[in-house]
Every structure is written in structure tokens, then in C-alpha cells.
Amino acid sequence: MIEVKGVSHQFNIGKKGSEKIVPVLHEINLHIKKREIVAIVGRSGSGKSTLLNLMSGYIRPVKGEIHVMGEQVTHLSEGQWADFRLRHFGFMFQSFQLIPSMTAYENIELPLVLQGMDTLKRKLRVQELMERVDLHDYAGHYPGELSGGQQQRVSVARALVLNPPIVLADEPTGSLDSENEMQLLGLIHELNRERGTTFVIITHDEQVAAIADRTVALADGRLKPGKEQVTYEV
Amino acid sequence: MKFKDQLRFVRQNMKKNKSRVFMTVLATAMGCAFLIVLASVGFGLQKSIVDKIVGDRLVTAITVWGKKNIDQQLNAEDLKYLKSLNHVKAVTYKDYIMQPLVYTSDNQTMSTDKTVAVDFEEEAKAGFALAAGRLPQKPGEVVAGFHFGKTVIGPEDAARSEDKRADKERAEGWIGKKLTFDVHQLVNGKKESFPQQVTVVGIKEKPKREWLMDTNIYIEIGLRDQIEQLTGTQLGEMRIAANGNEEAYEPRAFDEPRNYNSVETFVSKAQQVKETAETMREKGYSIHSIADEVSQIDVVFTIMKIGLVFVGTIAILIASIGIFNTMTMAVTERSQDIGIMKAIGAHPRIIRRIFLLESAWIGLLGALVGTAAAYLLSAAVNTGVPLLIQAFMNEKVPQDFIFSLIPPYLAALSCAISVGVALLSGARPAKRATRVDVLRALRRDV
């Protein structure tokens, strides 16, 4: 599904002339299979988000290649990346990233609108998903009027509404209390089984690892096999 | 993304800061109204002045004075040739009856002295305008000039001053009246009279120039022929008997080739005048067209109008600073939303289009409001300025003189200018929107 081949990344910080190079990832190799839930763990600052951002196309690797569903994505232009993301990825974030001026319904509908689906089909899809994530009574609510758990369920629905093969989630439970976290993880687990969606979830949380098929750990910019379940060569 | 959805986004976005959008639309509307009203003065003055010059004459008419030099009159051959020309839709002429015909009706006698035979079929094509009634269809039917009734001699004079009816009503009163007159001719040295009777079926339109009086009687070519049959001479001209040392005068016989006077040709569109006139000149006709005269003035006014539109556009350009500002702020305020949209897969093209659409929308709203305001202002100018001139300069503005005129294409032009300018000023902010960095916009998360 996703293949990360020898990817290294570094940031240049400071003003021109007195730049400082901050190496973050070093020669990362990672193979994510279809229908897997992969948890990426590691201490804060270990480069987890950077790795996910590289897979999402938000940043470009300094070295190495990334293949998604057989396609080399490292050299896609910004516009091509946008189309690619819309077609293949769903996204979840720690702070949900819902558009505050849109209702829960409109937020979930957004990917469909971007894709150009017509209104009636959209309605069916969105309603079905809202039902699935237990939000049917909150269609007209704005994100500000929803609890954290509800907002994150809106974002799960938004991530899945186009039925993408892959969902990339950066600390999706990071701002949830444990009860909501359990609920969300259960939901992700079920959706993974129902739809066969691949999930790549960043976390520094043991709970997430519990639903993962596989855990990989990042430390000092290098990937190490995780503690639990099937391990994977570095 | 569907256009409909893009529009929905734009509307939602604009609702987020109504007062700012309102002020921007207002500024654009003011610029647009200023442009239209300013240019409308050029259009209004041009129309008023050109109308004054043109008067009753048609800009599509070409008067043909004669051939080679003015002395050589036109004959039937020439008329046929003129009719055959491209673009020419009608050729008219005036055959003045060459003896004074005195008309009487209900014991009233008219002092009219001009009786004109015209080809009504051609006149109809040329746009012979009637104030009332219809065109003649047979020789016994005639059209009276608008002021025909004013020529009544005698008892009517007193009655006329008491007649309070409007000119038009009074003129229309002649429709259906029977007129009698005598055709005279010397036959074998003896003056003979041939009584005739005709019916007024139409009243010609009032001449546009206030001081002009139209007291003519317009008759059919058929009636002219009848008169010629009676007199045996062209246009009913009278023979003069020898008298002392004066020789007898025998006019042209009615069956001899004839000449035509006041020949006018009509084309369908004013733009065809130039080309047609050119052709006629090449053929040696001596001609004149009001379009020639007016085209000089038109050039001056066209330059003036372009200048005014140019100056007016500056007002819209000033308003465009507002649009630029509004859009820049909108992009800044919404960078979080833009970032989220890009993060989940919105194409930069879509993002740019949404912002361009928003600024075009502001431009269009401004243009529509501005155009409506401009029409109101223009009406106010047209009623207000004559009053001001009268009050302060004690001078009367001629009737029908307009200061401001907004032709639909001026309104369309300024709408296009303001939408265009809005698009231009929205271009940079829209470009900036596409450059919003996803990670920076989602920073809360990183």
C-alpha cells in the first residue's frame, strides 16, 4: 500500500547565511500493507509527524522515495498531490481541523463537494456515515457546539466519506479523554474491519497500539520494530 | 468541484464579514456610478447636439442634387440606377405641381400654394411619418401637412384664436375632409378650369424644428398624372399666351422625358451611408448626406467619450484598492480554512477560483448597484440642470435637450470594467491563497 524507501529528511532553520540544519529522519524504510492498522510510536520530537507529513505530501523528502499504491509520489506537483490526496487518503488530526464556519454535515460533505459529486448522492453518503459514527442528531451543529469526541467522529466521517483506501491520522486521540479515546479507537477498528481501510496512526499512547496490527517506533530519526505483535525489518 | 458549490462557498464566505463586504461593494458602486454618469454626459450632449443638427432629416438619407454639376438634373434612368445600388432601400423625389392650387373645404378657403406629388410606395419604405391617419392608396386621397389647417383664410381666422384644441387634435380634425380645387390651363388661348375633389386621409408629422410650418398637400403620382392629362403639360405647368412683346410660353409636354427634383436615397443603416455615398460620387453624382456632417461631430464626441470613460475608470481603480484590501484580509482570515481544504485535497486551482469568484462577485454587485444609481443620477441631472440654468442664468434650455444619456452598452461596458478590475485586484490575493502552507495553517497540531 505505502512504501517508504530510504527516506531522509532535515529542516533548515534560521536566517539565510547562518542556517542550521536539523536532521529529523534518517534512511527510513517502511512497508505498510493493505487493511493494516499501523501505529507509529515514539517520543515527542522523534519525527513521527514529519514522517506522516512526507506520506501526505505536505512536505517533500530530502532523500528517498515514497510509493503509494504503486505510484511514485515524491515528484508529484502540488496540484497533482491535491488530486492524489483527495482520491487516496483520508486525514485525521489531533485538533480535528474542522472548518469552524461549516456545520458537521458540511464538514463531512467537504471532500465530496471538492470531488464534484452531485447534491443528492452527497446527501445519501453523508447521512449514511453520520449514522455510522452516531452523529445523525448533530448534522446542523457547528464544530464549536460539539464535544471533542463528537468533533473527532465528524473528522473520522470526513476522512472516510470518499471511501479512501488509506487514512493517515496524526495523534487522533491526543486531545480526547480516555472514554472518548476508547470509543474512537473502537470505531476505527470496526471501520478497518468493515471497509478494509488501511490506517496509519501516530500516537504516543499505549491504547492505540492495542488496536494496531503492528507498531513501529521512531527514535532519533530511525525506525525500530515495535514491542508488540508482528515486527517488521528495519 | 461544481460551479454551484463554488458559488455557495463564496456566498458563505461573504456572509462572514458583511459590513466589510458591504463597504467594498459600496465603494465599487460609487466608482461605477461615477464612471457611467461622467460618460453619460458625453453621450447626452452628443445626442442633443446631433439631434439639433439632424432635425427632421434622416442620417440614413443621401440627398442627390444632380449629376456632374448641379445643373444637370436627374432623369428616370438615374433613378433606376440609384434604386439598383446595394444597401439602397428607397429613392424618393418631390414633384411640385407648377400651378397654384387653391383648396376649399366647407366654404373655407386655404392659402396653401404647394402641392407635392410623391411616390408613396417609396416614401413608406423611406419612413414617411404621419401624425395621424394613413397613407393614400388611390389618386383621390391626399396627406395634408401638419400646419395645413393654419392657412384657412377668412372667417376661420377669428374662430382659430378661440379654438383651444391642441395643435395635434386640430390637425387631426382634417382627416376625412373633402377638398376641392380647380386645375387651370390655357386651351386655344382660353383659360379653362377643371374642378377636382380629393379626401384627406392622413396628416404628416409635425416638423421637428419648432419654427418650421408644413402647409403642403401631398398627392399621389396618379393624381399628378391626372392633372398632367388635363393640362397636357408636365407638372400641370400653365401656358402663357403671347402678350405685346412677350412671347408665348409652351411648357414641356407631359409625355416628354422628365426630370426629378429633391431626390433622396435611403439606406438601411447609417454605417452604409459612407460606402453608398462613395459609389454615387464615383458615378459623378453630386450628393450630400447629413451623416457626412454628423460624422465630424461624432469623431469629436467619440474622443471625448473615450476620455470620460478613461477618467471614470480611475474611480473604479481607486475602488479596486478596497477590493484588494478586502480580499487580502479575507485570505488572511481564512488561511486556516484554506489550509484544511488543501490538506484534505483541494486543488490550488479551486482555491484560486473561489477567491477570484468572490472578488468578481463584489465587482458585479458594485456594478449593478452603481448602474442603478447612475440611472437615477442621470434622470436627476436631466431634470435638475435645466432648472438650475433657468434659475441662475435666466436662459431657457431648448426642449428635449438632454445632458446625460446612458445607452445600454455604456452600462454594460462599465459593468465589464468593474468586474474586470475586480478580477485584477483579486488576482494577487487569490494567488496568495493558493500558496497558504498547509502545515503552517494546521500549526496548532504540529
Ligand SMILES: Nc1ncnc2c1ncn2[C@@H]1O[C@H](COP(=O)(O)OP(=O)(O)O)[C@@H](O)[C@H]1O
Ligand atoms: N517546520 C519545521 N522546521 C524546523 N524544524 C521542524 C519543523 N517541523 C518539525 N521540526 C523538528 O523536527 C523534529 C521532529 O518533529 P515532529 O515530526 O513534529 O515530531 P513528533 O511528531 O514525533 O513529535 C522536531 O525536533 C521538530 O522541532
Ligand SMILES: [Mg+2]
Ligand atoms: Mg507530532
